[in-house]
Amino acid sequence: MAAKIPPLLYADTERSADALYFGRVGVPDPFIAFGLRGKKYAVVSALEFGRVRKTSDFDVVLPLEKYLQRARELWPQRKPAAAEVIYLLAKDFRQTRFVVPEDFPAGVFDKLYELGLDVSVADGALFPEREIKTPREAAAIREGNRLSALGFAAAERILRASKIRGRALLHRGQTVTSEMLKFAIEVAILEAGGVSANTIVAGGDQACDPHERGAGPLRPHELIIVDIFPRVTATGYHGDMTRTFLRGRASDAQKKLVAAVRAAQLGAIKMIRTRVNGRAVHLQCVETFKSHGFETKHTAQGSVGFFHGTGHGLGLAVHEPPRMSPTIDYPLKKGSVVTVEPGLYYPGLGGCRIEDVVQVTAARPKLLSDYHYTWEL
């Protein structure tokens, strides 16, 4: 490795997990941050100054207004912004080379190039160490999954208490809908210190589009996918778990579907350990599905079967490295945290996905999620 090029960020911490990882403080508007000679620097407006100084991991917090003022004096004809401030900082600190993350804004990147700075895009992650979770980070993810589990409990409670009336489910006289379950889930998670946005509660054929969030009445005897990926407010770390429920009586075909998904998941978890390739884990799920008689097909109208990756890294972002998918050749590392979430989707029959979270070790992976697998309610 060459001498380490200092990292440079310009992002808000809602959109950039790197920025949150680097400074350990939530900042809702984009701000400049960089590392230099072992110290972490942030440049923030008066609006953020006091709070960032008090509560962050930054060693030095600089006032944005001062630099904007200098930039206005230097370029009276321009409307100076982030790039001009970064240029001034580079001059002050005699550091003209920086490395930025892939999602660094192209507008700033392009201007820095024009201003003559030598800024390159990181090849892969800006902070590769983010992939390896410390015990503290694993605990924060476990807490996220505890919130997911509270969500399942809230949904399950309503489904169990609901009455089957023809094609409808009734709970306290009201039609049970995706929205009703999502509300119960999200309130349970809010109450426990997290936020769950975009929760998926999708029944029947809706569940066959894995990113369909679900809407309208839920039917008895249909598979209902519930996917909950909350963010823990105190830490910013996420949980991510999925269970598939059915209120009423499952058909033999539904039972076979669910059994195949659970078998694929157990097979994948058993296989995961340091240095095993994520693609191999995925391909084993594909084989399990084939051996259970479930084929995957891609048509002009969409796909059926198993057509998403087996898992992804989880942490400050819901989706982060590593991925376990057919196209990514990547050996798992000790300490990585990944979801394991095979699924099968057949319009007419329905969809099933079961998702847990594990931390990779040299032996059996550590399970960081905990909720039962009873699904026929």
Add this chain to the structure above:
Amino acid sequence: MAAKIPPLLYADTERSADALYFGRVGVPDPFIAFGLRGKKYAVVSALEFGRVRKTSDFDVVLPLEKYLQRARELWPQRKPAAAEVIYLLAKDFRQTRFVVPEDFPAGVFDKLYELGLDVSVADGALFPEREIKTPREAAAIREGNRLSALGFAAAERILRASKIRGRALLHRGQTVTSEMLKFAIEVAILEAGGVSANTIVAGGDQACDPHERGAGPLRPHELIIVDIFPRVTATGYHGDMTRTFLRGRASDAQKKLVAAVRAAQLGAIKMIRTRVNGRAVHLQCVETFKSHGFETKHTAQGSVGFFHGTGHGLGLAVHEPPRMSPTIDYPLKKGSVVTVEPGLYYPGLGGCRIEDVVQVTAARPKLLSDYHYTWEL
């Protein structure tokens, strides 16, 4: 204007309001979208294909996997991703020039340049028309503010029902905290069809850091800033309103502070109309504060007084153009929607901010937010 260069996006709709504006469909992972000869194109994975085809504004939805496969055949030594797919699309459509938004990922931008495409960054907004809100968009923002108002009502209910016991507020025997109020606010908003993240409920000196979200017990006789900016789930549009409350008895100094903020806000609203400069609106707030005897000071420990902008555009993003601030010389446009939120912050005395939302017209602005201004509860 030269012939319009086609827009190109690579973003998810959680992070990019442009992407949501363009396609009118929520997509949680980054995807390629572009406009060409009056048609809107999206390239999405099998995971999103069916849903995006069914529910979006895209005229043509293309399967990502097909292009990735072609890219792998063309560059067997690379790990093809977004840039390679965009390159293939550019060849297929014989279109090598594109314009991207400022927040387009630098990693993709840099690779496209290497691949020989002529991609430039938009000077300002990619879709300047996003700034001008249609009646339908204004109604969606009004709905967002209706959710904010439900939040205030929930907070106010608890504060009014709470008992003053020395330095504590008690509600049904429990200490009233920022967290308790935020929970009540967020549940009320969830129930009404929105999500309110990062809600601010900050009392006393906490409120003097305008982005401090607030934590711990709320005190009687202290100013409490409540800033609620929910997203309406069905449309993606936001509300953004702030009220400042006090449970108990306000001091004369607190009354003067609140009166000055409301006076500044009313003065600003009165002044807002087509072609008035946002900076002039801001400077008038500064003058109002001076005439009420409130000075702004910047020190090494932070700032006191009025040290943020008077307002910002609101829509699919909480913060979007135009800005009304001391450094931005920008005439307001008819149809723009802006917040009007002057504030004053003095540790020891406390903070006050009052925020409403208006749509710019040629005459009096249209108020898109509605909640009363009674603050001493």
